[in-house]
Amino acid sequence: MSSLRRYLKIFWHCLVIVIGIFIGYSLHSDHEENLRTRAVETEKAIQSIESDLVNSQGIVDRYTAAKDGFRPYISFLFPPMKPEALIEEIRSLALSYRVNLSDIQLDVPKFIEIRGKEEAISIVPFEISFTGDFFSLGKFLEELEKAPYLQNLSDMGMSIKDDSGIRIRLSLKGAFRFFQKEVIEELVNDGV
Amino acid sequence: MRPEFISDSRNGMSEIAMIMSEMDKTISDTPAAESTRTNEFAAARSQSGRNRPVFRSKSGKRVLIAEAGSRVFKYIALVQGKNGYEIASYGVVGSEELSVESREQAVLFRAGVEWFKKTSTEDIDEVLVVSSNLDFFVRRLELPPLRERELQSAVTWEADKLIPIPVENSYLLIKKDKHQAGKLILTAGAVPHTQIDQWSYLEESLGGVIPTSVALANLGPEAESTTSSYGFVYSANDYLNIGFYNSSGLLYSHPIRFTPDRLFKNDEPELTAKRIADELINSIEVFYSYFPDISVKGLFLIVAPEQLQSVSDAILERIEINISHFDISSCPTVAADSSTGAALDIEFIPLLGAIKVAETDFKFLPRALREKRGRRKSKKIAAYGIAALASIAILLGTFWINDALKSDLELRRMENLKTELENSRAYRRIIDYRNATGVLASLKDAFESRDIEYSTLLKVLSSVTPAGVFLESVRASEKEGKLAITINAFYDGDISRTDIAIISLMEALNERGVNQLRFQRLGQKLSGQRKIESFQLDGKWGLNE
Numbered sequence: 001m002s003s004l005r006r007y008l009k010i011f012w013h014c015l016v017i018v019i020g021i022f023i024g025y026s027l028h029s030d031h032e033e034n035l036r037t038r039a040v041e042t043e044k045a046i047q048s049i050e051s052d053l054v055n056s057q058g059i060v061d062r063y064t065a066a067k068d069g070f071r072p073y074i075s076f077l078f079p080p081m082k083p084e085a086l087i088e089e090i091r092s093l094a095l096s097y098r099v100n101l102s103d104i105q106l107d108v109p110k111f112i113e114i115r116g117k118e119e120a121i122s123i124v125p126f127e128i129s130f131t132g133d134f135f136s137l138g139k140f141l142e143e144l145e146k147a148p149y150l151q152n153l154s155d156m157g158m159s160i161k162d163d164s165g166i167r168i169r170l171s172l173k174g175a176f177r178f179f180q181k182e183v184i185e186e187l188v189n190d191g192v
Numbered sequence: 193m194r195p196e197f198i199s200d201s202r203n204g205m206s207e208i209a210m211i212m213s214e215m216d217k218t219i220s221d222t223p224a225a226e227s228t229r230t231n232e233f234a235a236a237r238s239q240s241g242r243n244r245p246v247f248r249s250k251s252g253k254r255v256l257i258a259e260a261g262s263r264v265f266k267y268i269a270l271v272q273g274k275n276g277y278e279i280a281s282y283g284v285v286g287s288e289e290l291s292v293e294s295r296e297q298a299v300l301f302r303a304g305v306e307w308f309k310k311t312s313t314e315d316i317d318e319v320l321v322v323s324s325n326l327d328f329f330v331r332r333l334e335l336p337p338l339r340e341r342e343l344q345s346a347v348t349w350e351a352d353k354l355i356p357i358p359v360e361n362s363y364l365l366i367k368k369d370k371h372q373a374g375k376l377i378l379t380a381g382a383v384p385h386t387q388i389d390q391w392s393y394l395e396e397s398l399g400g401v402i403p404t405s406v407a408l409a410n411l412g413p414e415a416e417s418t419t420s421s422y423g424f425v426y427s428a429n430d431y432l433n434i435g436f437y438n439s440s441g442l443l444y445s446h447p448i449r450f451t452p453d454r455l456f457k458n459d460e461p462e463l464t465a466k467r468i469a470d471e472l473i474n475s476i477e478v479f480y481s482y483f484p485d486i487s488v489k490g491l492f493l494i495v496a497p498e499q500l501q502s503v504s505d506a507i508l509e510r511i512e513i514n515i516s517h518f519d520i521s522s523c524p525t526v527a528a529d530s531s532t533g534a535a536l537d538i539e540f541i542p543l544l545g546a547i548k549v550a551e552t553d554f555k556f557l558p559r560a561l562r563e564k565r566g567r568r569k570s571k572k573i574a575a576y577g578i579a580a581l582a583s584i585a586i587l588l589g590t591f592w593i594n595d596a597l598k599s600d601l602e603l604r605r606m607e608n609l610k611t612e613l614e615n616s617r618a619y620r621r622i623i624d625y626r627n628a629t630g631v632l633a634s635l636k637d638a639f640e641s642r643d644i645e646y647s648t649l650l651k652v653l654s655s656v657t658p659a660g661v662f663l664e665s666v667r668a669s670e671k672e673g674k675l676a677i678t679i680n681a682f683y684d685g686d687i688s689r690t691d692i693a694i695i696s697l698m699e700a701l702n703e704r705g706v707n708q709l710r711f712q713r714l715g716q717k718l719s720g721q722r723k724i725e726s727f728q729l730d731g732k733w734g735l736n737e
Contacts, residue, residue, distance in 0.1 A: 006570075006571075006574075010574040010577070010578065013574075013578045014577065014578060014581055017578065017581040017582055017585050018581070020585055021581075021584070021585050021588060024585070024588060024589055024592060025588070025592075027592075028592040028595070028596065031596055031599075032595070032596070032599060035596075035599045035600065035603050036599075038603055038607075039599075039602065039603050039606060042603065042606045042607055042610050043606060045610050046606065046609060046610050046613060049610070049613040049614065049619055050613070052619065052622050052626075053613075053616075053618060053619060053622065056618065056621075056622050059622050059625050059626055059629070060625055062625075062629050063625040063626075063628055063629040063632075066628075066629045066632040066633050066636070067628075067632060069632070069633075069636050070632045070635060070636050073635075073636070073639050114631055115627060115628075115631065134650070134654065135654075137650070138647055138650040138651060138654070139647075141646055141647040141650065142647035142648075145646065145647055148639040153646055153670075154669060154670045155667075155668070155669040155670070156646040156649075156666075156667070156668045156669070157665070157666070157667045157668075158650070158663075158665060158666040158667070159664065159665035159666075160664055160665065172646075173669075186628075187628050187631060187632055188632075
């Protein structure tokens, strides 16, 4: 019995050491694997940075191209504190198609963050109605849909306004987008 | 007379053969008159300090091989070196010097060991007892090939038959010799428990008890073949030990105890010689009965010098055999020791033979000590095993930690470089450009890619509405990625063609992608003098489809 106990004791000692070695190996392997992964990622990041530094001129060129492509839209972007300018823009667009802006209502805005500026873009829901003949309204609507300040249209209603059937009322629901002036300036005027 | 066997150097013999050879040279060159008695020799050396117990080296196992007679304690102190054991010191101490009055061998031995321990400059690791006062029997056993578990009981049974002392009360040492024609040949040596257990007081330091016969079998001339052998007769204290050996070792040994009668009686020397001759011839006959194929080529005698001639004559009267002997009276008390430059006396022969046995397992140990040592050995093995495993664990741990530290350091260096590059002004500028480019591109995409199709819907309606059908209202709202359309219209024309007009409108709308169309009549009403049919169409139009 005593020898069995002794052998068991030796066995336990050996087992503890072997388990210790196994745990050590396991920890070491995990640690090594983790370090290897991090090293590979870091190496890739360094290579990417070095590549960017070498190709910096290409990056500047791409920025210049993006800026040039964006510039035509700037005159159609309105600051959130001055919705009157946008309404005036829409009114004049409507008039150019012999359409009258009859009513407009703006709702509470939601904000989108750009480059750390939380209220860089304001999304303002609206309900707006126009009157005009069918074809004028159609052409005006086609033009309005292209406007950069229009975020989306979710609902359209069209109904005959008088017995003659010529005057038609067009009501639209959707959202406008307003841009903070300094964000746009920063983006396009090398304020990077 | 020159002892013949000494001049035959055994193959593979270590320093013992060399020592013996040197002794032989000195023995043969020295006149017999120079001899003195053993105790005188001991006293002389004691005076010169040559036998002062000393171990030359602090490293290596220190072994004391000792034999006690009835009046002197003889010892050789050995130190285990790179090439085997080396003699560190030797000596003979008389009972007077040990202050022992008893003539008992065990008492004198105990006093001798105590004296050595007190006087020695170093501790003893092991004491080997060489004893001629043992009922030590050696027999050759022949067994059929057996499994290991059956062997033990078969050996005990067979040994009990051949050995003239009760095996159950004896320690039995077994040496496997060889397999021969389907037989297992074993050599069994037995000694009564009591004769071995008396040395238990030496406890841990006891390396074993070596019967003189075993020691002597190491020193005789080597038999040329396994079919020839040599015999020896050794007389010491109360015992006459007779044995036969060949190249495979001790084959047969038989002790004759003469107590309480003394073997050598001064008043009857012829009778004593005759008794020795009788016993020897009797043993030779027994040996031949066991080993009919092995011849006894010669005998060597180690007996008291005054009895040597008479014993030889008594033997030769009975049989023809070549006899050699150590003539103690003709030997010098001091012989050159080639390795130490000191001197060894002829009386050290059994001790020198025991050096050879010190390296083997053919020695007896009290059962309790053997078991204890076995346990200690297994404990030691276990401790070594655990220590080895622990060392491996520590080595691996150190390696892994070192490896991890190196990897950590390398990674930290890379991360520092990355941070340095990221924080550089040039790279920050690049990131700014890139972010700005991304934002501008995504905004431009948002401006240009539109799902809004309400104007297209109006175009479709204007192109597909057939003659006579008038739209009263159109409603479209975005729902789950599709436009849900509701059209209220009326037909103002030939009332019988109303359905055709409506179906035509529905088909046209369907062709343009407006599906899941549902038609509903709203009834008829008067428009002036004419009846008109009002209806409602519901459908769904996929955006960008």
